[in-house]
Every structure is written in structure tokens, then in C-alpha cells.
Amino acid sequence: MQRSLLDFCRSVAAWIRGGLRLWVSALGLIGWLLVLPTVQAAKIGNVSESHWWGQALRFGSLADPSVRYALAGAVLLGLACGLLGAFLVVRQMALVGDALSHAVLPGVALGFLWNASKDPVAIFIGATLAGLLGTLTVSAITRTTRIKEDTALGMVLAGYFSLGMCLVTRLQKLPTGNQSGITSFLFGQAAALKPADLWLMGIVCALVTGIVVVAYKELLLVSFDPVFSRVCGLPARWFDHLLMVLLAFSVVISLQAVGVVLVSAMLITPAATAGLLTDRFHRLLPLSALLGVTAGIMGAFLSFLGSNLPTGPLMVLAASSGFGLAFLFAPRRGIIARWWREKSQSHRIARENTLKAVFHILEEAEFRSDVVSLLQLADRRRITLKISEREARMLVSHQLATMGADEASLTLTPAGWQRACEIVRNHRLWELYLTQAAQIPPDHVHDDAERIEHVLGADAVRELERRLSFAKYDPHGRPIPSLADLRRGGEKAPRPTTVAGYGK
Amino acid sequence: MNLFPTFDWHHVFVQPWTRDFGLFGWIMLMGFLVSLACGLVGKFLILRRMSLVGDAISHSVLPGLVIAFLIARTRSSGAMFVGALAAALLTTWLIDWIHRRARIKQDAAIGVVFSSLFALGVVLISLFADRVDLDQDCVLNGELALVPLMAPVKLAGWTLGPPAVVRMAVVALITVAMVVCFYKELLVTSFDGILASSLGIPSIWVHHGLMLWLSIVVVSAFEAVGAILVIAMLILPGATASLLAQRLPTRLGLNVVHSLLSSVIGLHLGVWWDCSIGAAMVVAGAGLFCLAWVFNPTNGLLWRWRRNVLEEPAPEPEVGS
Numbered sequence: 047m048q049r050s051l052l053d054f055c056r057s058v059a060a061w062i063r064g065g066l067r068l069w070v071s072a073l074g075l076i077g078w079l080l081v082l083p084t085v086q087a088a089k090i091g092n093v094s095e096s097h098w099w100g101q102a103l104r105f106g107s108l109a110d111p112s113v114r115y116a117l118a119g120a121v122l123l124g125l126a127c128g129l130l131g132a133f134l135v136v137r138q139m140a141l142v143g144d145a146l147s148h149a150v151l152p153g154v155a156l157g158f159l160w161n162a163s164k165d166p167v168a169i170f171i172g173a174t175l176a177g178l179l180g181t182l183t184v185s186a187i188t189r190t191t192r193i194k195e196d197t198a199l200g201m202v203l204a205g206y207f208s209l210g211m212c213l214v215t216r217l218q219k220l221p222t223g224n225q226s227g228i229t230s231f232l233f234g235q236a237a238a239l240k241p242a243d244l245w246l247m248g249i250v251c252a253l254v255t256g257i258v259v260v261a262y263k264e265l266l267l268v269s270f271d272p273v274f275s276r277v278c279g280l281p282a283r284w285f286d287h288l289l290m291v292l293l294a295f296s297v298v299i300s301l302q303a304v305g306v307v308l309v310s311a312m313l314i315t316p317a318a319t320a321g322l323l324t325d326r327f328h329r330l331l332p333l334s335a336l337l338g339v340t341a342g343i344m345g346a347f348l349s350f351l352g353s354n355l356p357t358g359p360l361m362v363l364a365a366s367s368g369f370g371l372a373f374l375f376a377p378r379r380g381i382i383a384r385w386w387r388e389k390s391q392s393h394r395i396a397r398e399n400t401l402k403a404v405f406h407i408l409e410e411a412e413f414r415s416d417v418v419s420l421l422q423l424a425d426r427r428r429i430t431l432k433i434s435e436r437e438a439r440m441l442v443s444h445q446l447a448t449m450g451a452d453e454a455s456l457t458l459t460p461a462g463w464q465r466a467c468e469i470v471r472n473h474r475l476w477e478l479y480l481t482q483a484a485q486i487p488p489d490h491v492h493d494d495a496e497r498i499e500h501v502l503g504a505d506a507v508r509e510l511e512r513r514l515s516f517a518k519y520d521p522h523g524r525p526i527p528s529l530a531d532l533r534r535g536g537e538k539a540p541r542p543t544t545v546a547g548y549g550k
Numbered sequence: 551m552n553l554f555p556t557f558d559w560h561h562v563f564v565q566p567w568t569r570d571f572g573l574f575g576w577i578m579l580m581g582f583l584v585s586l587a588c589g590l591v592g593k594f595l596i597l598r599r600m601s602l603v604g605d606a607i608s609h610s611v612l613p614g615l616v617i618a619f620l621i622a623r624t625r626s627s628g629a630m631f632v633g634a635l636a637a638a639l640l641t642t643w644l645i646d647w648i649h650r651r652a653r654i655k656q657d658a659a660i661g662v663v664f665s666s667l668f669a670l671g672v673v674l675i676s677l678f679a680d681r682v683d684l685d686q687d688c689v690l691n692g693e694l695a696l697v698p699l700m701a702p703v704k705l706a707g708w709t710l711g712p713p714a715v716v717r718m719a720v721v722a723l724i725t726v727a728m729v730v731c732f733y734k735e736l737l738v739t740s741f742d743g744i745l746a747s748s749l750g751i752p753s754i755w756v757h758h759g760l761m762l763w764l765s766i767v768v769v770s771a772f773e774a775v776g777a778i779l780v781i782a783m784l785i786l787p788g789a790t791a792s793l794l795a796q797r798l799p800t801r802l803g804l805n806v807v808h809s810l811l812s813s814v815i816g817l818h819l820g821v822w823w824d825c826s827i828g829a830a831m832v833v834a835g836a837g838l839f840c841l842a843w844v845f846n847p848t849n850g851l852l853w854r855w856r857r858n859v860l861e862e863p864a865p866e867p868e869v870g871s
Contacts, residue, residue, distance in 0.1 A: 135655075135658050138655050139657070141602055141660065143661070144605075144661060190843075190849075190851060191849065193793070194599055194601075196599055196602050196657075197596050197785055198789075200602055201785050201789055201836065204778055204779075204781045204782030204786070205782065205836035207778050208828075208831075208832030209829075211778065211825075211826050212823060212825040212833055215825040215826045216823060216824070219824060219825075308668065311669065314658055314661035314662055315662050315666070318654055318658045318659075318661075322652060352676075354677075355673065355676055355677070356672055356676050358669075359668075359669035359673045359676075360669070362668075362669035363666065363670060363673060366662065366665070366669070369662055373651075373652055379652060379653065381651060381652075
């Protein structure tokens with residue numbers, strides 16, 4: 047008991063150490079950005095250099111405080127949103143982030159009203175409360191009525207947002223106070239970030255990172271297998287609430303930079319991109335955070351290049367471009383990789399079918415000759431001479447056969463012979479297996495075998511041979527090529543006059 | 551500080567129907583038409599668990615509008631309509647494609663697609679700010695108050711009304727006609743895909759047709775009322791009706807009642823608070839939903855609470871929604 051407790055404490059300590067490194071580096075970066083010497087004060091987006099590379103250099107030098115603040119904000123919100131978004135996306139709650147980010151608007155307006163100024167703490171509290179109320183409304187609607195979750199999300203999103211818009215339009219008509227900043231919450235204005243906002247962002251970001259790191263195991267379990275987590279005695283609902291609170295926090299800190307409408311993109315897109323690149327959650331989580339941070343930095347950088355470019359939408363576009371790239375080029379899930387796989391597989395199947403046809407022709411001639419004319423091949427496969435020529439060339443280009451001097455006949459190489467034997471053996475073994483093990487009539491097994499012959503692996507073939515006790519003939523009475531036949535391809539001459547089959 | 555203006559009965563409830571009826575009548579009619587068309591289409595979206603596709607479409611028409619404006623160099627309704635419709639169709643296609651090809655769940659695909667397109671629209675507006683007479687704020691919220699100020703459409707000597715209202719009326723009429731004509735197909739494909747295919751109804755074409763029509767409704771509605779009102783009106787009437795009735799025809803009727811009530815109440819609310827009337831209509835619609843949620847006679851929160859307090863074990867009505 048004591049020992050397991052000790053182990054637990056140790057693992058927690060290790061986690062905290064791992065997390066601390068992240069916090070310290072993130073906070074250190076922010077502190078560094080805040081104290082860097084100021085060369086000249088310029089608003090982010092004020093083009094003062096004549097060339098874009100001049101602007102880029104100025105961005106790199108971090109001389110302008112507004113650039114530093116925007117950059118720090120982008121890094122922090124990218125980190126927080128990327129981490130939490132990973133949980134949302136794997137739990138299929140991506141649009142909860144969307145609903146929550148719209149639902150904070152009345153809270154923002156009320157926080158603004160608190161002392162009629164852009165007091166970050168008042169707005170933070172108001173917005174968080176409104177966001178949490180919104181998620182509670184969603185869960186109350188889905189629990190007490192038969193309305194589905196997507197509908198409830200849509201209602202909360204539109205209802206709260208409209209209430210917020212009513213309040214905002216009211217606020218703008220109030221005679222007193224400075225209400226100029228309120229619209230920056232709709233679409234974000236990273237240039238308007240102040241050190242006070244950044245400290246708030248830093249605290250929330252540290253909180254999110256810390257909790258995710260310390261409670262990683264619990265959050266993982268609750269996200270993937272809520273029933274098992276309850277069996278283990280974890281308070282799954284409390285972890286759900288915890289996740290919602292953290293989510294509300296990070297949505298609220300991101301409002302200032304990317305705005306109500308686009309926060310959900312910073313939650314969903316990096317995590318969805320990471321999901322295209324990896325299957326394992328422990329890789330997905332840091333990858334998503336990294337992509338979020340990268341998108342933030344790219345957005346801040348790009349918006350610095352033009353004179354009137356908004357930071358938030360550019361961050362979202364950077365994240366979306368990342369998604370687009372991963373969607374196309376991801377090594378396993380990408381469209382191109384999959385297209386290539388499918389294409390190469392269909393080519394292989396076409397080659398194997400040609401080889402099989404060649405084998406059948408040789409077999410019909412009782413292996414007296416090892417030359418097959420293209421005409422025979424075309425006749426056998428019921429294709430035109432032209433197509434059979436193309437198929438023959440495919441075999442030649444893969445060193446499975448050689449063409450005669452007149453380009454009208456084909457001879458299998460040893461490798462081609464071996465592959466042809468393998469395919470025919472797979473086909474006939476499978477036919478026999480279906481007739482024997484599944485009692486399917488022999489005239490019904492051909493089509494199935496046509497498909498499976500291309501995908502049977504060596505292990506499966508050994509297993510089939512064993513189960514069929516090394517039978518010599520398929521259900522149609524033709525011999526099944528054995529290992530001996532396969533190996534015989536290595537001998538140059540003379541060609542076998544018949545297939546050896548098993549037991550010879 | 552007084553957030554809301556003082557309530558003046560005459561100003562709020564009498565004047566919109568008497569002195570200012572020429573103005574508010576059109577606004578009310580527009581709100582009702584939008585809400586009617588959206589509500590009828592939205593009902594079938596809800597049944598298919600696709601409520602948030604409407605949300606996505608109404609956000610992602612923005613780049614379509616900007617590009618159409620940049621190409622046509624005019625704010626004429628025709629070019630705008632084509633651009634927005636193209637963007638809307640692109641959105642549904644992209645969502646389908648990403649969802650099918652990349653093992654990404656539908657919700658994530660919706661989120662990625664609409665936010666990217668909306669961001670693209672905002673960036674395009676900022677890039678061509680000097681040439682584009684558009685405003686993302688307006689796209690989001692619309693300007694219902696400007697509807698009656700447009701030059702009225704004249705047809706064969708008859709003055710019909712503001713063009714937005716006329717267009718919306720046509721769309722709403724066609725929507726009603728389509729729901730009546732294709733009621734069976736929509737019903738069967740929404741509830742039971744297997745039965746639909748055994749009856750020979752092409753589910754996939756019904757799906758594409760619904761998406762196309764959704765795009766048309768959203769695009770023709772949102773120019774006047776904004777994306778948020780469109781989303782709300784796609785979902786709120788249907789959700790409210792589903793609390794109050796079990797049969798689809800009754801629900802569709804309640805949809806219409808909800809549309810009418812929310813646009814009238816919303817107008818008065820907007821006049822009283824002196825705020826965006828479109829947003830006030832949504833607040834009214836949401837209020838109606840809350841009333842139905844708490845007080846509905848079969849399964850309302852109030853009766854549930856009473857049942858729990860009095861500890862009467864009453865059987866839960868278990869009827870498929």
C-alpha cells in the first residue's frame with residue numbers, strides 16, 4: 047500500500063518536473079518578450095519599412111513592443127488552445143468550443159459594463175461565467191429533453207450570441223464611458239494586447255499546461271473510456287467539468303487576439319491536423335500544442351507584413367494551411383499517400399493477373415514451351431492486342447518477364463515464374479479451403495479466390511497448407527503449385543513439363 | 551448607469567403598428583419570412599443531426615461575397631448571390647469530402663472548414679479594404695433596419711416592396727411548396743435511410759437537394775439579417791416545436807407559429823431596447839424555447855420538478871423523437 051503510494055507520488059513528481067520545464071520555458075519567453083529593449087514604438091501592422099523583408103527583419107528583431115506583445119499572446123493562446131483542442135477533437139466535441147466561444151459574448155458585454163472600461167479581470171470573470179453557463183445550458187437541454195446535442199449547441203450559440211449583440215449595441219449607444227474596445231472582441235485585435243492581458247494569458251496558460259500534465263492519465267481515461275474510468279472510481283463528471291472550465295478560460299483569454307468568431311478554429315484546427323499525423327494521443331497532444339503555437343507565430347508574422355492585416359484571421363489561415371498540407375501530404379493519412387497506395391496496389395493486382403494468365407496458358411500447353419505469344423495472352427484475358435502489349439511491358443519493366451526479339455512473345459523470368467506460381471497456389475488453396483472448410487460448392491468459390499489471391503500473406507498460406515494437409519489438387523482437379531515448383535524457377539533449363547504439386 | 555431605456559408602452563407597442571407601420575411592417579414581414587423558410591429547412595436538418603451545417607454555411611459565404619464583389623465590381627444582388635451560393639456549395643462539399651477522405655469526424659470537419667473560409671473572407675476584406683464596400687460585422691449581424699429603406703421593386707405597375715423582402719417571399723413560398731411536394735421523400739430519408747432505399751428513393755439526391763436548398767435559403771436570408779439570425783432561425787423553431795408535439799406535421803405547423811411569434815415579439819423587444827432588431831428576434835425566439843422547455847405539458851421542467859418533489863413515480867413517455 048505504502049509502496050504504491052510512494053510510486054504514485056514519484057510519478058506525480060516526475061510529471062510535475064516535466065511540466066515545469068514547459069511552464070518555465072513558456073513564462074521565460076513571455077518575460078523576455080516583455081522586457082526586451084524598446085527601439086521604436088510602432089503599432090503592429092504599421093508598415094514602416096519599404097520592403098516586406100525589411101518588415102520581416104523588424105519582426106525578427108522584436109524591437110517593437112506591440113510585436114512582442116502580439117507574439118507572446120499568440121504563443122500563449124496557441125499553446126492553451128492546442129492542448130485543450132486535442133481533448134475536444136478526440137471526444138468529438140469540436141463544436142462545443144464553437145458554441146462556448148459565442149456564448150461568452152453577453153459576459154464580455156456585462157464585464158465591460160462593470161466599470162465601463164476594458165478591465166481585463168472583470169471581462170475575464172464575466173466571460174468565463176457566461177461561457178460556463180452556456181455549456182451548462184447545453185447539457186441541461188440534452189439531459190432533460192430529447193433534443194440532440196448538435197441542436198442544443200446551435201441554440202445556445204445563437205441565443206447567447208444574440209443576447210450579447212443586443213447588449214453590445216446597447217453599450218455602443220450609451221452616452222458615457224469608453225466603449226471603443228468592445229468590437230475588438232468580435233474579430234480580435236492582437237495589436238491592442240496590453241501587458242496586463244498578457245499576464246492573465248500567462249497565468250491561464252500555465253494553469254492549463256499544469257493541469258493537463260499532472261492529470262494527463264485521468265483526462266486521457268475519461269476522454270477515451272468514460273465507463274471504465276467510472277469503474278476505476280474516477281469522478282468522471284468532475285473531470286468533464288474541469289475540462290469545460292479550462293476550456294472557458296482559454297477561450298476567454300484568446301478573445302482579445304482572435305475574436306469570438308474564430309476562437310473555435312484555434313481549438314479545432316491544430317488538433318485535427320495533429321490527428322491526421324499521428325494515432326497516438328501522447329504524440330497528438332504535444333503536436334497539437336506545437337501546431338497551435340506555430341500558427342500563432344505565423345499569424346503574428348504575416349499580419350506584420352501588410353499595413354492593414356488582422357492577426358486573428360491570419361492565425362486561423364495559418365492553422366488551416368497546416369491542415370490542408372497535412373490533409374494532402376500526411377505520410378499515412380494524406381490524400382496523396384492514399385492515392386499512391388491505391389494506385390500501386392491496383393497496378394500490382396493487374397500485373398499479378400497477367401502473370402496468372404501466362405501461367406494458365408503454359409499449363410494448358412502442359413509446360414512444353416516457356417514462350418507465350420501476346421496473341422494468346424490477349425485471347426486468354428479477353429482484351430485487345432494493344433492492351434496485352436501494355437500489360438506485357440508492365441511485366442518487363444518489373445523484371446518479371448522478358449520480351450522476344452519480335453516483341454510478340456513473352457518469357458517469364460525466374461522471379462516472374464515464382465510470383466505466378468504463388469498467385470495460382472493462393473487461388474487454388476483458397477478455393478479448396480472454401481469447399482472443404484465452408485462447404486461452399488466448387489462452382490461458387492472462384493470469384494472469392496480471385497480477390498483474396500492478391501492479399502494472402504506467407505503466414506496465411508502456410509496455415510492454409512497445414513489445415514488442408516498439403517492437398518495436391520484444387521476442387522477442379524488441377525494441381526496446386528508447391529514450394530518445390532516455386533523454387534524450380536531458379537533453374538535455367540529445362541522448364542518443368544508439369545507442376546510438381548505437393549508430396550513430390 | 552441605465553443600460554435599458556425606460557419602457558414606454560405607446561412607443562414600444564402602439565407606434566410600430568400605427569405611425570411607423572410602413573417601416574416596421576416590412577421588418578416584421580422580413581423576419582417572419584426568413585424565420586419561416588429557415589425553420590422549415592432547419593427542421594429536416596435537425597432530424598438529420600446536421601444542425602450545425604447551417605451554422606458553417608452562413609459563416610463561410612463571406613469569402614464568396616468578397617470575391618464576387620472583386621470580380622463584378624458592383625454590389626448588385628445577382629453577383630453577390632452567385633458568389634455566396636458558390637461559397638455555400640463549396641462548404642458543404644468540403645465538409646463531406648474531408649469527413650469522408652480523412653477519417654476526421656464531421657464536427658471537426660465543420661469547424662475547420664467554416665472557420666478557414668470565414669478567416670479568408672476577413673483577410674480578403676482587409677487586403678482590399680479600399681475597394682471592398684463590405685464589412686464582416688454586417689455579414690455577422692445584418693442590418694434588418696435597412697431593409698425597408700431599399701428602393702421598392704415595381705412589377706407591371708404594382709409596387710411590391712423592398713427587393714430583399716420580395717426575394718425572401720419568393721424563396722419562402724418555394725420552400726413551403728417544396729416541403730409539401732417532397733414531404734414523403736424528406737420524411738422517409740430523414741428517419742429511415744434503409745426504408746428509403748428499399749422504396750427506391752434516392753437518399754443521396756435528397757441530401758444534395760436539401761443542401762442546395764439550404765444554401766439558397768441561407769444566402770438569400772443573410773444579406774438582410776446576418777449569419778447569426780440565420781443559424782438561430784434554422785434551429786430554434788424546430789427545436790421548440792419538437793418539445794411541444796410528436797408528429798411531424800404538427801411540428802411543422804408549430805414551426806410557423808414560432809416564426810411568427812418570435813418576429814413580432816422580437817420587433818417590440820428591439821424597439822424597446824433600441825438595439826439590433828435581428829438579435830432581438832433571436833432573443834425572443836430563445837425566450838419562447840425556454841418557455842416551452844419549462845412549461846410544456848408533457849415533459850416540461852416544471853412538471854418534472856413537481857413529479858420529483860411529490861415523488862410520484864410517473865412513467866417517462868418514451869416516444870421516438
